Amino acid sequence: MKSLSVKNHLLLKYAFIATGVYILYFMIMKLAGLAHIPELRFVNYFLYFFVTYYALYDLVKIKKVGLEYLEGMAFTFILGAISFLTFALFVLGYSLFSPFFLEIVGREMQSAQQLGIFAPALVVSAEGFGISSVVSLCMMQYFQAFSSRRQLFLFHGKRNFEAEENKERMTTTGRFAQDHY
DSSP states (O other): OHHHHHHHHHHHHHHHHHHHHHHHHHHHHHHHHHOGGGGGGHHHHHHHHHHHHHHHHHHIISOOOOHHHHHHHHHHHHHHHHHHHHHHHHHHHHHHHHHHHHHHHHHHOOOHHHGGGHHHHHHHHHHHHHHHHHHHHHHHHHHHTTSSHHHHHHHHHHHHHHHHHHHHHHHTTSSSGGGGG
């Protein structure tokens, strides 16, 4: 149960860090006069990639929480979903006071007129969910390649690795249906 609270704490911590980084990046682009270029929003995805890497690194290497593949994918996807939803709330709030996002989204998306003031927030959320699924897959491929089992195999070789697997198999004998037939 403690690992669940550690995961949730880190999830929210890094989601809000990511949101802060997106907002900071937007403010820098706004001050530099480059915010009107919509393609620069893709830098947010690279920023999310790096925040996700450090979140997983903190969880796996520093906090020593074991993650299965799908559990790690869910962790990174939810991290991205929360971060982009909170950024969408910022975009929605910003759109209430400035038509900046409405103008940008109106140029890029024909249906923005029907969505009204919610169009920029919906675009940010949809793009964020999409990139979250891609980044979660990439991160778990990376962390799977450098997992402790893989490192043991690379460091100790095949013979020692098979001996460890056989020892582990002997302790779990009879747990699966296929072991009884």
